[in-house]
Amino acid sequence: MLPAPFEYHAPRSVDEALDLLDQFGDEGKVLAGGQSLIPLLKLRFASPGHLVDINTIKDLDFIEERDGTLRIGPLFRHKAAERSSLLASRYHVMADAAPQIADPIIRNRGTIAGSVAHADPSGDWGTVLLAMDADLILRSKKGTRTVKARDFFSGPFSTALEPTEILSEIRIPAAKPMTGGSYLKLERKVGDFATVAVAVHLVMDDGKVGSAGIGLTAVGPQNLKAEKAEASLEGARLDDAAIKQAAALAAEAADPKADHRGSVEYKRNVVRVFTERGLKRAYERARGGG
Amino acid sequence: MGQAITVTVNGEKRSAEVEPRLLLVHFLREKLRLTGTHIGCDTTHCGACTVLVDGTPVKSCTMLAVQADGQQVTTVEGLVAGGVLHPIQAAFKEEHGLQCGFCTPGMMLTSIALLKENQDPSDDEIRWALSGNICRCTGYMNIVKAVKSAAVQMKAAAEVPAATAAARS
Numbered sequence: 001m002l003p004a005p006f007e008y009h010a011p012r013s014v015d016e017a018l019d020l021l022d023q024f025g026d027e028g029k030v031l032a033g034g035q036s037l038i039p040l041l042k043l044r045f046a047s048p049g050h051l052v053d054i055n056t057i058k059d060l061d062f063i064e065e066r067d068g069t070l071r072i073g074p075l076f077r078h079k080a081a082e083r084s085s086l087l088a089s090r091y092h093v094m095a096d097a098a099p100q101i102a103d104p105i106i107r108n109r110g111t112i113a114g115s116v117a118h119a120d121p122s123g124d125w126g127t128v129l130l131a132m133d134a135d136l137i138l139r140s141k142k143g144t145r146t147v148k149a150r151d152f153f154s155g156p157f158s159t160a161l162e163p164t165e166i167l168s169e170i171r172i173p174a175a176k177p178m179t180g181g182s183y184l185k186l187e188r189k190v191g192d193f194a195t196v197a198v199a200v201h202l203v204m205d206d207g208k209v210g211s212a213g214i215g216l217t218a219v220g221p222q223n224l225k226a227e228k229a230e231a232s233l234e235g236a237r238l239d240d241a242a243i244k245q246a247a248a249l250a251a252e253a254a255d256p257k258a259d260h261r262g263s264v265e266y267k268r269n270v271v272r273v274f275t276e277r278g279l280k281r282a283y284e285r286a287r288g289g290g
Numbered sequence: 291m292g293q294a295i296t297v298t299v300n301g302e303k304r305s306a307e308v309e310p311r312l313l314l315v316h317f318l319r320e321k322l323r324l325t326g327t328h329i330g331c332d333t334t335h336c337g338a339c340t341v342l343v344d345g346t347p348v349k350s351c352t353m354l355a356v357q358a359d360g361q362q363v364t365t366v367e368g369l370v371a372g373g374v375l376h377p378i379q380a381a382f383k384e385e386h387g388l389q390c391g392f393c394t395p396g397m398m399l400t401s402i403a404l405l406k407e408n409q410d411p412s413d414d415e416i417r418w419a420l421s422g423n424i425c426r427c428t429g430y431m432n433i434v435k436a437v438k439s440a441a442v443q444m445k446a447a448a449e450v451p452a453a454t455a456a457a458r459s
Contacts, residue, residue: 005309005310038313103422104420108348109348190422191335
């Protein structure tokens with residue numbers, strides 16, 4: 001299969017890329033890892049007139065903790081996340097998710113930012129960022145703005161990102177002591193989209209829940225943030241009753257569709273079970289275990 | 291409208307004018323006539339078209355040829371050296387690591403990248419590393435055996451020159 005014809009641009013700097021995007025408007029599209037975009041081009045679900053490849057720009061492949069913030073660059077790839085000792089030690093929800101993205105060969109090229117910008121409701125990273133309350137930095141020729149992950153997704157494959165903008169950085173509040181997380185995903189086989197997945201990012205404070213982030217994958221028109229479940233946990237002791245209540249609220253927040261992967265009832269029940277398990281695992285990790 | 295690219299394929303610099311929409315797999319198969327790289331699903335699932343780009347396994351149906359400009363690509367045709375099979379090829383032959391052979395080039399290239407990082411992989415590690423490559427004959431048992439056998443051969447081959455050098459010094 002061949003994509004429809006397009007012009008290809010390989011800018012050497014972000015400014016040059018932004019100039020190009022500004023010039024092309026709706027006809028421009030950013031190419032990062034390409035593991036979602038190139039299949040879309042081949043199937044002709046997308047046929048932009050101009051591709052702006054950012055792989056030729058130096059210094060976009062980074063992850064660093066600075067000034068109380070974890071910063072992730074637009075070319076930081078799944079494989080690097082999978083191997084990051086920083087993520088493994090302090091950002092468990094990301095470390096859990098990384099090896100569950102697609103398959104190992106796709107992870108060699110695909111990027112976190114690209115996956116988020118693609119905004120597949122069955123994508124994993126958007127859910128993780130919702131649980132972590134991430135900020136997305138959107139840069140265009142006209143300037144830079146910051147959008148919360150919860151305000152970024154607006155429907156299937158739809159986001160706040162304008163065609164003239166690049167998702168130039170993902171910012172996550174640096175992990176405090178007593179932080180734990182987990183990402184549980186049910187998939188039929190490696191490389192299949194999630195039937196259901198649940199992200200949990202838990203910060204404990206003096207024996208009680210400081211904050212709890214819960215994200216849901218593949219059970220709605222976009223990645224969901226289970227805000228009622230999160231609110232029910234804030235300030236609570238994380239006992240069985242609190243966990244059960246949060247899990248029930250997360251299941252209520254899910255809005256799945258029946259398909260060959262399962263019925264509505266089944267998927268909602270998986271959300272409940274995974275939220276319970278995820279909270280327990282995150283709690284253990286926050287206390288230095290598992 | 292053509293774009294000039296130069297890609298080092300199996301150690302040889304190859305230049306061509308290509309349309310930007312040309313996929314790397316089509317460049318290899320149709321422009322260079324290197325048909326050992328197979329097109330399986332053409333939808334980024336099966337891994338049959340896997341090649342090494344700067345040493346990293348990539349699905350060549352999901353990368354543009356223009357993106358390979360200035361990079362090193364290794365295909366299955368680049369594995370034989372001086373008429374001698376690469377240890378991974380010899381092991382696939384010896385252990386019956388193939389039936390129809392369609393997935394084999396991708397399996398071998400992904401395995402080579404694994405063995406470069408992990409000289410002594412467990413069965414689980416091999417299966418995990420190859421989980422993006424599908425064998426529709428389902429001959430996975432012998433594929434895993436072949437990778438293990440190649441690991442032993444390659445480790446031994448790497449140790450011999452080292453031991454010889456140590457003996458000399």
